[in-house]
Amino acid sequence: MITQLMPAMVKVADKDVHSPEFATLYVNQHIDFKPGQFVMVWIPGVDEKPYTISHHSPERFGITVEAKGLFSRKAVSLGPGDKIGIRGPFGNGFNMGIGHKRVAVVAGGCGMAPLAPLVETFQTDKGPEVFLIQGARSKSFLLYPDRFAAKAEICTDDGSKGYKGFVTDILVQKIKDLSAISTPAFDMVYACGPEIMMAKVFDICEVHSIPCQVSLERYMRCGFGVCGACVCGHAVVCKDGPVFGSKMLRTMADFNTRALLKTGQPVPLNEYATWRCQ
Amino acid sequence: MITQLMPAMVKVADKDVHSPEFATLYVNQHIDFKPGQFVMVWIPGVDEKPYTISHHSPERFGITVEAKGLFSRKAVSLGPGDKIGIRGPFGNGFNMGIGHKRVAVVAGGCGMAPLAPLVETFQTDKGPEVFLIQGARSKSFLLYPDRFAAKAEICTDDGSKGYKGFVTDILVQKIKDLSAISTPAFDMVYACGPEIMMAKVFDICEVHSIPCQVSLERYMRCGFGVCGACVCGHAVVCKDGPVFGSKMLRTMADFNTRALLKTGQPVPLNEYATWRCQ
């Protein structure tokens, strides 16, 4: 049984290779779940890191990993039969609201992982109309191209598919278009991707008085709000988040400005990224 | 809440003084209960000892204490408002059987304490016909003279009330009388009192092929089957007992022969009694 206590060693049941960089590992086990929650994934002898639950059904779940560093490359190299340790789920997950009519979902790169189950849930439960904007470096980095019923607005940095440019350009345009018909344009905007992108989404939403929710990423140790590794301003990302709404973001000192290194030192976000690249 | 874990400090709500030696202390708290079970009673700074639950209703219970030594004299001196620590209930309790038609209950002295709730239960639940034999040193040592619906056969060592002699004499006589009408005379004989008395009851029952249950007493520490203080032959009195049936008694090496001192040394029962009198 998977719990928040000791990691449970479970078998990777299946693997989807999306591209050389992305793979989804599936585990045939039940786990409690709300879109936006994450698990701690342990590879004995290597490390333990947080990953969003990107696929979920009552008897199976999956995580999608982008091969970046030592751990994620190791994770992506695993296949059916290999064992990983899982504890969780942790975090608050997205607030899906009640009676939303129209929402926007804005995904940048791997940020699609937490948003995908949210989109699916909205699309099955006579939920709101979902306007999905998905961006990536280039075509091969676009996650889950055929996963959703509704089609998405695509954009890539290099123009290899869809609009060449930023997801935020499309969001602004859409808000403008819709504002002509109805106010607010969206009842909620959900976003996940690079923090700079989420900050832009937040700013856009503030200007148009649309509430939004973003999912943050920080270095994590415990996953349950004790060790302080993931603190961002007055928020504990693993416990109060990873999803934060507009109200919280307005007072969150370190949002889009600082993150803590493993040492606990707060540094500007770009320096944090550099450290993560070592 | 009273549990088997840390003692719960509770107020003595009422006190019945039966005689200079006997008193019942009542506590207005719920406790799970089966006739024959006991609690550990703690008086901070004094000691902790096991006492049978002698009175029980859903919101109240009582223990009857005979002032013998340091602890029990202190207990008998307590009154309403005083606090005692209680943990329990412990032990197995009596097996009340199914479909019994006629049972005998044989009480010697303070042995009436565990048997009284048994008798009451039998008398309310369209239970079996109860033949109650109660003995004591003398009249003033007879517990609960007016407690039961059915009247009891009384005997005292000094003849100050009822038959002058032993409870076992009456039991033998009654079995003889009843054997004329039906076999077995009793479906079960329940006994509690001095161990020598219980041994005699057991022998009588064996001769007449009547099953019996007796409730043993040993020095106790933990009350839940770990420390070994109360071991009697291969039985752990606090946990397997304190009530033992004929089958167990047949192979219980130390029944009516030996008991362990506080040091753990096994000694003949009379020596154990002497030690208890120090």
Add this chain to the structure above:
Amino acid sequence: MQINFLGKNLHTPLVLASGVLGNNKAILERVWENGCGLPTMKSIGPAPREGHKNPTVIDLGNGLINAVGLPSPGYLNMEEEWQELSDRVFPITASIYGGSVEEFVQVAAFVSAKGPDFIELNISCPNSDQHGMVFGVNAQSSHDVVAAVKKVIHVPLIAKLTPAAPDIATIAKACEDAGADAICAINTAGPGMVIDIESRSPVLAFKKGGLSGPMIKPIAVRCVYDIFRSVSIPIIGLGGISTGKDAIEIIMAGATLVGIGTAVRYRGITVFDKVNKEISDWLAVHDTSMEEIRGAAHREAL
């Protein structure tokens, strides 16, 4: 529930345990606003340290096991934090550690100048081979480090002790004699180890880790009880305190302030407000006060 501690007025008697929630102003302020009278910063070391690889903190259900490994930016790399903390409206304790008396002195002198209200010496952390614990299990070395640090700091000194000491009361006395103004007890117990039998490997990357939370409360209560008999300086009692009743228990053992760490896991950051309320409710029902019950378990029963 105001209380005076070594000359400072605290709005509650509750302390945030060092190493819990880190040392950034915004989060410490939030903890203080939620009923913590005295937040303690994560222990600050002599040099930058990343700590151990994950897993570093595991919840065992009735407590945690952790080997975070004393991560620290290093005392020279915290200008930003001190800057932010300089206009704070709440008191803080800076916790420090070192690998030698010299390192302790170096870090302490520097940190003292940054204006924390108290300095706590972590001579008791079990999660690093070179740091900390070695001092706290020996009376002489505890005395030496406290005496040396005391000379170079200008704020009251708290010595934080480990239950791994064979006789914690002796260590506490040595610290008092060396000039410590208060004792904090206890750091994590054990150490312990949990092995995942499927992968046949210790779960923590560092293999061993310190135990905290409810399962160590009896050890913490015993330590505070022992220390109370041997020193006359105040004690910050912590180790598994999660409820008002737990707090009352350790106060009866002799604690003046009560620390909370792991309970943040089980009851959230609002644990401080909850425990404060539970304490004052209990005191009201029993018509008594913190002062009256402090050390009460040392008086004769009944």
Add this chain to the structure above:
Amino acid sequence: MQINFLGKNLHTPLVLASGVLGNNKAILERVWENGCGLPTMKSIGPAPREGHKNPTVIDLGNGLINAVGLPSPGYLNMEEEWQELSDRVFPITASIYGGSVEEFVQVAAFVSAKGPDFIELNISCPNSDQHGMVFGVNAQSSHDVVAAVKKVIHVPLIAKLTPAAPDIATIAKACEDAGADAICAINTAGPGMVIDIESRSPVLAFKKGGLSGPMIKPIAVRCVYDIFRSVSIPIIGLGGISTGKDAIEIIMAGATLVGIGTAVRYRGITVFDKVNKEISDWLAVHDTSMEEIRGAAHREAL
């Protein structure tokens, strides 16, 4: 699940912990019949001792706290027990304690002549001011008592250690060097204290007590892990073992036999049969053996 231990064939790898269920033949035999390979007797001392007043043993829910206080008839007053045990069909370990090397030697020599299969030295009991623990926290004194006893006994010697030792691996090595044939770890942890806040008094009459059961398992696993790296003699691992998985865990840390004490409280005397079955089921499912998994946590992961 037969296993050879220091030359004796045991029908299972499970040991009854000393002090649990006492030392009378009938009960030890019952434990053995219920799947315990090696019952250990309650520690035998140099003189009659009644132990402490009650409360002496309290269940904290996830373990016990106890200060029974080493009650013993005294080694000279056990003729009856030895008499009965002389025609036993099961193996036993006699546990002994003393207040000095001389007392240990005296008791050991006498007891050895009574024919137990093994003698265990309890140099680790925290529940008495004068006895036992003092040896187990120091390598030199542990060495001295083991070496002295080894000379006067004719059965294999097991040294039982306390987790209160600052470095249990060093103590174990000292015992091995002095001639110990096996190590038993651990005795109770702590000590701890629980205070009843209503009566404001420690619950145990002796005030402090040793901790046992699930809450100390991480400490036991860590101790066995450390000892396994420092000695080559077999280890009896115990401390909080309640299930087959717990047993597998401590075997992976390095234990050869597995002791059970407190779990008798939580799963009854049949805990031995249950744990044996759980162990062999696990071994079967994983297609492995006790020998193969012993110390497995010391090998490199994956």
